[in-house]
Amino acid sequence: MDDRGIRRVVLAGFLLALTLLLVFTRVGMIPMPTPAGNATVAHIPAIVGGLLEGPLVGLIVGLGLGFASFVNATVPMFKDPMVAIMPRLFIGVVAALVYAGVRRLDKRGLLAIGVAMLLLLLGASWQLGRERPIMGVIWAAVALAAAAALWFWLQREDVALVRVGIAAGAGSLTNTVLVLGMAVVRAYLTLPVAAGIGLTHGLPEMIVSALITIGVVAAVRNLGGRRRRQAKRSSAMSGRKGG
Amino acid sequence: MAGLEGLRHVSIGRYVPRDSPVHRLDPRVKVGGLGVLVMLVAVLSGISGLAMLTLAMLALTLLARIGLRYMWSSIRPALPIIIVLLLLQLLYTPAQPDDRILLAWGAIRLTWPALRLVIVALLRFAALMLAVGVLTGSTTSGALIRGVEGLLRPLVRLGLPAHELALVGSVALRFLPLLGEQLESIAMAQASRGLAETRGRWHLVANARRVAQTIVPLFVDVYRRSEELALAMQARCYNGGKGRTHLIEQHLVGQDWLALAALTLLAALAIWLQRLP
Numbered sequence: 379m380d381d382r383g384i385r386r387v388v389l390a391g392f393l394l395a396l397t398l399l400l401v402f403t404r405v406g407m408i409p410m411p412t413p414a415g416n417a418t419v420a421h422i423p424a425i426v427g428g429l430l431e432g433p434l435v436g437l438i439v440g441l442g443l444g445f446a447s448f449v450n451a452t453v454p455m456f457k458d459p460m461v462a463i464m465p466r467l468f469i470g471v472v473a474a475l476v477y478a479g480v481r482r483l484d485k486r487g488l489l490a491i492g493v494a495m496l497l498l499l500l501g502a503s504w505q506l507g508r509e510r511p512i513m514g515v516i517w518a519a520v521a522l523a524a525a526a527a528l529w530f531w532l533q534r535e536d537v538a539l540v541r542v543g544i545a546a547g548a549g550s551l552t553n554t555v556l557v558l559g560m561a562v563v564r565a566y567l568t569l570p571v572a573a574g575i576g577l578t579h580g581l582p583e584m585i586v587s588a589l590i591t592i593g594v595v596a597a598v599r600n601l602g603g604r605r606r607r608q609a610k611r612s613s614a615m616s617g618r619k620g621g
Numbered sequence: 622m623a624g625l626e627g628l629r630h631v632s633i634g635r636y637v638p639r640d641s642p643v644h645r646l647d648p649r650v651k652v653g654g655l656g657v658l659v660m661l662v663a664v665l666s667g668i669s670g671l672a673m674l675t676l677a678m679l680a681l682t683l684l685a686r687i688g689l690r691y692m693w694s695s696i697r698p699a700l701p702i703i704i705v706l707l708l709l710q711l712l713y714t715p716a717q718p719d720d721r722i723l724l725a726w727g728a729i730r731l732t733w734p735a736l737r738l739v740i741v742a743l744l745r746f747a748a749l750m751l752a753v754g755v756l757t758g759s760t761t762s763g764a765l766i767r768g769v770e771g772l773l774r775p776l777v778r779l780g781l782p783a784h785e786l787a788l789v790g791s792v793a794l795r796f797l798p799l800l801g802e803q804l805e806s807i808a809m810a811q812a813s814r815g816l817a818e819t820r821g822r823w824h825l826v827a828n829a830r831r832v833a834q835t836i837v838p839l840f841v842d843v844y845r846r847s848e849e850l851a852l853a854m855q856a857r858c859y860n861g862g863k864g865r866t867h868l869i870e871q872h873l874v875g876q877d878w879l880a881l882a883a884l885t886l887l888a889a890l891a892i893w894l895q896r897l898p
Contacts, residue, residue: 384859385851387785391792392800392847396839398793399800419832426840438789449753457746459663586829593833594840 390435393423394442401446417583425549428470436470455566465556473549480541496525546591554580637758643685644759647877648768670894671744678751687758762794
């Protein structure tokens with residue numbers, strides 16, 4: 379095994395341990411004002427593994443997450459390996475693949491993809507809106523808000539960090555969509571309930587995991603020079619604020 | 622911060638040292654057996670088959686002398702949630718016109734299909750809880766890793782890195798308590814700097830920030846430690862599973878074959894029972 383191989387294996391082991399810790403201690407639970415209770419950050423190690431060391435590490439950590447949530451499950455839904463384990467395999471893989479895809483893109487390329495996604499989502503909301511107008515409007519509003527957020531973010535932030543954030547968001551979205559999708563397929567939830575959970579939990583989870591992953595990857599890879607330089611300059615001028 | 626004390630004692634399904642036939646089984650048999658059981662439980666949907674599996678797992682628990690109190694203590698915290706969810710499912714499963722109605726009371730209609738769904742979910746839950754409990758209660762983490770590695774060995778020829786996967790598992794289990802300790806000290810350090818306690822459900826941003834401020838340092842620490850460990854392993858010329866020998870050679874003996882036969886019988890019986898309602 380070469381050096382890279384050893385690092386991969388060891389990092390996968392550590393991230394697996396972190397996943398188990400987050401699942402079993404409930405430290406990674408964010409209380410939410412919805413019936414389902416908590417948003418989770420336990421899938422972030424899988425995303426980080428995928429981003430730092432490639433899809434294989436993401437897959438292994440995802441498998442660990444699935445197994446842990448399967449063992450730890452308190453609701454019948456997650457005692458089903460098709461819901462608890464299978465979807466989790468794809469979190470790190472998707473994050474790694476999306477990252478590999480956007481890695482070479484500059485700001486203009488990211489904007490172009492953002493515009494393409496926006497058009498696609500608006501088309502989908504038009505289709506949806508013809509049958510259920512309210513859902514269509516909500517969908518379109520979410521799409522527009524996401525596009526606006528991406529645009530503002532690209533203006534303010536280092537492109538390297540935006541790439542990481544996009545990949546992390548995609549990984550988190552994979553978790554939400556596949557778990558809820560399998561829950562619907564296996565008849566634990568009905569489609570409207572799943573859609574509701576997806577909107578109220580999936581979106582905050584996505585944002586939180588993007589932010590945490592950015593924090594982690596920026597720290598270990600030394601990214602985000604622009605923001606950090608700015609922060610240094612402003613703290614030098616105004617003195618450090620508490621917190 | 623109250624929940625953080627004792628974090629360092631994190632363990633997945635605590636090992637219960639006993640001298641029982643189940644404890645003495647080859648770990649490969651036990652891990653493989655759990656795999657077969659999980660598949661059976663996920664695929665089967667008949668009440669009689671699942672009930673039979675649950676009873677078999679109960680018998681296995683007694684045979685392993687793990688003690689039902691230990692099992693009960695791992696299920697009990699979850700019980701209220703389970704009951705509420707099952708009640709909801711019982712009452713809100715939409716009734717088809719030709720369903721047999723067991724109980725009609727005001728707007729509440731209890732139908733046989735709904736009751737059936739709930740019973741199946743409960744039996745699945747019980748069988749899996751018991752199976753996982755028996756495995757982790759009767760097998761040390763080292764043996765568990767050896768079992769997984771042994772089971773994956775045949776796949777090495779297909780290019781699956783069995784040894785490396787087992788190493789991932791043992792690194793995870795080895796460093797889990799250490800990370801727990803680390804998490805504890807990070808949480809205390811942040812608390813001493815005035816980091817807010819968990820707030821109510823509506824303080825979304827505050828709660829997310831609190832979690833992030835604990836977890837990001839933990840991640841960075843994890844990365845640093847893993848770099849150190851990888852460097853240490855390189856320095857000691859670790860080169861993977863190629864040509865590696867083991868201190869403990871595993872051989873299947875009489876009781877292992879007996880257990881495999883029993884497992885096959887159990888699976889066949891469960892599938893046969895599927896024909897009954």
